[in-house]
Amino acid sequence: MSPEPIALSYGRGHLPVRLPPGSVGHVIRKQPLPKLADPAAALAAVLADPIGSRPLAELARDRKSACILVCDITRPVPNRLFLRPMIEVMIASGIPLAEISILVATGLHRPNLGDELAELIGDPWVLEHVRIVNHDARDDAAHVDLGYTPVRRTPVKIDRLFAEADLRIATGLVEPHFMAGWSGGRKVIAPGVAHHETIRTFHSARFMEDPLAVQCNLIGNPLHEEQLEIVRMLGEVYAVNTVLDEDRDLVCITFGEIIASHQSAVDFVSAATQVPLDRRFSTVVTSSAGYPLDKTYYQTIKGMVTPLDILAPGGTLIIASECSEGFGSPEFRDAQARLVALGPDRFLATLTARRLAEIDEWQTEMQLKPMRLGEVALFTTGLAGESRRLTGVTLIDDVDAAIARSVARSGDPHVAVIPEGPYVVPRFAP
Template sequence: MKIHLSYGKDGLDVEIPERNLAGVLSFGASTPLAHPEEAIARSLQEPIGSLPLGELATKAKSACIVVCDITRPVPNKQLLPPMLRTLEESGIARNKITILVATGLHRPSTAAELDLILGQSMVSKYRVVDHHASVPGEQSLLGETKRKTPVYIDKRYLEAELKITVGFIEPHLMAGFSGGRKMVAIGCAGEETIKTLHSPRVLDDERCREGSIDENPLHDELMEISRMAGHDFVLDVSLDANRNITGVYAGHPQEAHAVGVEAVRRSVRATLKEPADIVVTTSAGFPLDLTYYQSIKGMTAALPVLKKGGMLILAAECSEGLGSERFTAMATRFGTATEFDEWIHQHPVDIDQWQLQECLKAVRQGEVVVVASGIRPEHRDKLFVRTAASVEEAVAQGLQKFGSQTTIAVIPKGPYTLVEVSRTSA
């Protein structure tokens, strides 16, 4: 059976033996908004748990709008124009509006990427800047959270009188869901803050998982940091499989985000009767599978439907290779997962270890095979996962390993789908 996977910009068609196919786990049938521009404008005027954005803006002389970098497919060209008009019409001068790209610890944006994220017109008319987590002079220390996380936040965000975030809500491998508070507490945070939030102390907690914010310690930390930094207004959206807007959630950062989370949870949940021997998944294609670093999210998202001791096959293009030089050095320095696990519990947190910590969760559950045309040959044998030339090759190896009754589940859009087992297997 031919199944289309999200892989790079163009996708990848793969053949899966139909007799072994236990299920294709896809989004529910979300309906795109017929008039998204109207919904966006209305959400700014009639927000959830907040005064209208225009009223908030009349009390401020400057504003900072935080947006995602190229790794998130946020429809900023639809979301920002009505917001910017509202701010200016309410008395905030254009030269007092900063658009801050929430890079977290990702690399800086290129000029071409800023054009893709915002459009040339917006880039030329407004002050657009990247966050630089590793530049201490650009952060201010606000204190510590209850769990002793040092809170460093971008000064340009803190100095603005009106603080706004624009993002989208999807399942997140550790924080439960993206959007809202994460834009501030990770996207605009300093290196020490991000490192602490991605340390084994936090990530080893089983409650830090995809699809859950109840009693999730990372979610709680993000909420506390967001409140410490100040967060006046949020504009989040939900997207369908084709990245059309299906919902708009604007207003109070906690209340609006909570409404959006529940809507997204309902729309992206997919269930399998019991865990499968083999799970074929992706990292949702471009832009999330630009690097192996980002693509690891596809691994952990699939774990709820993978049988213990099974095989996880991740198809991710990784056109930019493993990731940054620092991450590449980290990813290729350990011969085994055990060596890495011992190292992270004996050394200070390294900024590039956290995705490998997530990879470790997958390796503990089963064999991981990565199909990635962009990973350089000299790196393939140095990862503590196995690589294959094609999904079909990896599936054939799995069938040989598990036998003719092997069950295979496929998750075409990887981490954008919240997968669950509908019952506990025997």
């Protein structure tokens, strides 16, 4: 009798995979965290008793305007839970509805419009009554120039709508991030609503190649340190931080001063997210965490980088990602074309001398990490033709068969399977 299939997160559902006979499966998941029984009550509690600040009702008093940052469609943040209650508190405290804005922190991604924006906001009342703007990192006039960070001299230009608001609140999801350590909090500001020069500076090779710029690490991480400097230069900023479980249910929500409230959420989820293992594997099977993170190949690379600590040198990393929206931006496509044409070493050499990274080439640079360690095999139903070639990795049509080939080639029967992809960080801890 064949073993029960393991369900990988894939698109809006799951992809069943079966391990070959004689193999030993190691399914790696986050430690279970208790779901919040009443998310609305939990939100009300943190708004009334925040971390490192006064309650929202007091913060909003005597303010003339407010701007709330929300992540773009690539993050499954439960905006429907907190946007309207926060806005209603602001209105009750005296901020005119017309002076409250929501700014979509797109970074250098495309804008979210139409049905996609409605899905992102999650609340028809908010969509109808509140001004919603997509950040445009390429619009010079839409940014305020705050100068340079003191040590690394990163130019700091931030969206004017946010920088000039009386009350500034970032919202987001706290999850492992393969460069900045953890997402959410300060990251929603930069790169979220930063100018392209700011983004391209701290996505340059001198940051990306730093060994401390990795998932779940904030200590000495140059990206995190620059983000903190940018927050300090901005001044007074607050944040709502959320943590979700594998079912996308809320397990934690914090509110307060942006750095302290973000750190509190990180402290809550860190131990549950990082999973220690006493061995490395010649076959690692993972996902891009399903929708919405696996909408593009661009985002898929996060899932390739996160499990590298447990991939044995020369092993095979098998990743499933729907790529329902295709490849990614034209700039990312150009970077991948250069990678395929030049090869990894020559491609990296073109990056290291530059002060500013080209837009979206940093994701291609991150793909070099798994390519240096072993073979990357991709299963996707969303890419065709030239897009498949430009991935620069091995394309497979059958995950089960790819696992069997890898086990047979390596002689190692142990297979690591990470159903939730980059939302789980396995660590080699002998």
